[in-house]
Amino acid sequence: MTDLSVANTANQPAFDVDSIRRDFPILSQQVNGKPLVYLDNGASAQKPAAVLDAMDRYYREMHSNVHRGAHTLGDRATAAFEGARETVRSFLNAESTREIIWTRGTTEAINLVANGLAPRLRAGDEILVTHMEHHANIVPWQMVAERTGAKVVPIQVTPAGELDLDSFHSLLNDRTRVLALTHVSNVLGTVNPVMELVGEAKKRGVLTLLDGAQAVPHYQPDVQALDCDFYVFSSHKLFGPTGIGVLYGKAELLEAMPPYQGGGEMIERVSFERTTWNVLPYKFEAGTPAIAEAVGLGAAIDYLGRLDRQAMEAAESALLARANDLVATVPGMEIIGTAAKKVPVMSFKIAGLHPSDIGTLLDQQGIAIRTGHHCAMPLMDFYGVPGTARASFAFYNTLDEVEQLFTALQKIQRLFA
Known part of the structure; x- marks a missing residue:
C-alpha cells in the first residue's frame, strides 16, 4: 500500500491526506461493518467541518x-x-x-x-x-x-x-x-x-x-x-x-x-x-x-x-493512475472513457455483471460508488450500454482505498465468474 502523505517524486509536493481526512467527519464512520470508502464524489462530495x-x-x-x-x-x-x-x-x-x-x-x-x-x-x-x-x-x-x-x-x-x-x-x-x-x-x-x-x-x-x-x-x-x-x-x-x-x-x-x-x-x-x-x-x-x-x-x-492545489491535483492524478494500473487485475473489466486528459473519474463495466449489482455488492463491503446512466443517456447510447459503474475520487481519498476497491471487484468477479 502506498501512502499519499509523502511525495510521489522529488518534484511533487507532499500532501498529508491523513490530516485532510480528519477535516471530513463523515469519512470516519463504518458502513455495513466496514470502514467507509466513499467513491461517489462526482455525484456529491463530502463536507469539511469548516463548512x-x-x-x-x-x-x-x-x-x-x-x-x-x-x-x-x-x-x-x-x-x-x-x-x-x-x-x-x-x-x-x-x-x-x-x-x-x-x-x-x-x-x-x-x-x-x-x-x-x-x-x-x-x-x-x-x-x-x-x-x-x-x-x-x-x-x-x-x-x-x-x-x-x-x-x-x-x-x-x-x-x-x-x-x-x-x-x-x-x-x-x-x-x-x-x-x-x-x-x-x-x-x-x-x-x-x-x-x-x-x-x-x-x-x-x-x-x-x-x-x-x-x-x-x-x-x-x-x-x-x-x-x-x-x-x-x-x-x-x-x-x-x-x-x-x-x-x-x-x-x-x-x-x-x-x-x-x-x-x-x-x-x-x-x-x-x-x-x-x-x-x-x-x-x-x-x-x-x-x-x-x-x-x-x-x-x-x-x-x-488553504490547500496546496498543485499538491491536491498531483494526489488526485496518483489515484487515477493507480486505478488504471489495477484494471488488468479484474478479468472482464472495461473502462468507458480513456481520454488523454481526465479528472479522477472511472466509469466501467465488467463482463457478465450488471452495474447495479456491482454497486450493491460493493456497498456490502463499505464502498460507495454510483451506477446507472448518470443522467447521460445519449452517451450511454453511443457506447451501447444501459449504464456503467462509476468510481469518482476526491483529494481526501487514498491509494489504500483504490486498492480496496479493486480487491472488492476481484472478489465480486470471482463470485460470478
Whole structure:
C-alpha cells in the first residue's frame, strides 16, 4: 500500500491526506461493518467541518433575512451572504459581484440562461451541445428550441471519450447561436479543450455557456481568461452544501436578459400599472435566498483556498493512475472513457455483471460508488450500454482505498465468474 502523505517524486509536493481526512467527519464512520470508502464524489462530495461549522454559526448567531433589515442580525446575515458572493467572484475571477447569481444549482442556472436567451432565438437557429452532456445541459435547450423553432445539434465524441474536434468545426456555422458544453464530463472524466472551443465560437459571435459542475472540484476556473459568456456550477460538488449553485454571466448579457422568476427582491418598484426590475445580481434572485447555504459555499471555497492545489491535483492524478494500473487485475473489466486528459473519474463495466449489482455488492463491503446512466443517456447510447459503474475520487481519498476497491471487484468477479 502506498501512502499519499509523502511525495510521489522529488518534484511533487507532499500532501498529508491523513490530516485532510480528519477535516471530513463523515469519512470516519463504518458502513455495513466496514470502514467507509466513499467513491461517489462526482455525484456529491463530502463536507469539511469548516463548512458545517460556518452554517451552524450562521443559524446560532446571525440568522435573519438579508437586505433591508433594520437590525443587527439582519446586518450580520447580509454581510455573511454578500461576503460569500465576493468569495465566489474571487474564486472565478469574475469582474464584479454583479455577475454572480445565486441559483439552486447547475440545473437551475442552465435553465435560467436558456430561458433568458430564448428571445434571441428564431426558427432555424442552432444550439450546439456535445454528446457527453449531462441531461441538465440538454433538456433545457430542447425545451427552448421547441418554443422558438431552434434546433439542438450534438457534437460527436470519439470512442476514447474525447470531443471530436472535426465534428465541432463542421457543425459550427452561421446558424449557430449558442455553444453549451461541459467543461468536464461527469461520466468519462474527460477535460474538454474549452478555451479553444470558446475562442472559435466567439469568432462567429456565438454565445457560450460552460457547465463547470464537474470541473470546479478539481480546477479553479478563470472566467475572464476563458472569456465564456456564462459559467455554472453546483455547491454540493465543490464540498459545500446542497441547494445552492452559481451562475456567472457577463454583466451586459445579464442586463439584457429578462428576469427568470418574479416575486420579492428582484423588483425595483411594483404597481398594478407597471413593475420595474432590481439591479444585478438581484434581478435574478426572487424570494428569500438560501442564505446559510451561500455561507457554507463560501466556507468551502475558503477551505479549498488553504490547500496546496498543485499538491491536491498531483494526489488526485496518483489515484487515477493507480486505478488504471489495477484494471488488468479484474478479468472482464472495461473502462468507458480513456481520454488523454481526465479528472479522477472511472466509469466501467465488467463482463457478465450488471452495474447495479456491482454497486450493491460493493456497498456490502463499505464502498460507495454510483451506477446507472448518470443522467447521460445519449452517451450511454453511443457506447451501447444501459449504464456503467462509476468510481469518482476526491483529494481526501487514498491509494489504500483504490486498492480496496479493486480487491472488492476481484472478489465480486470471482463470485460470478
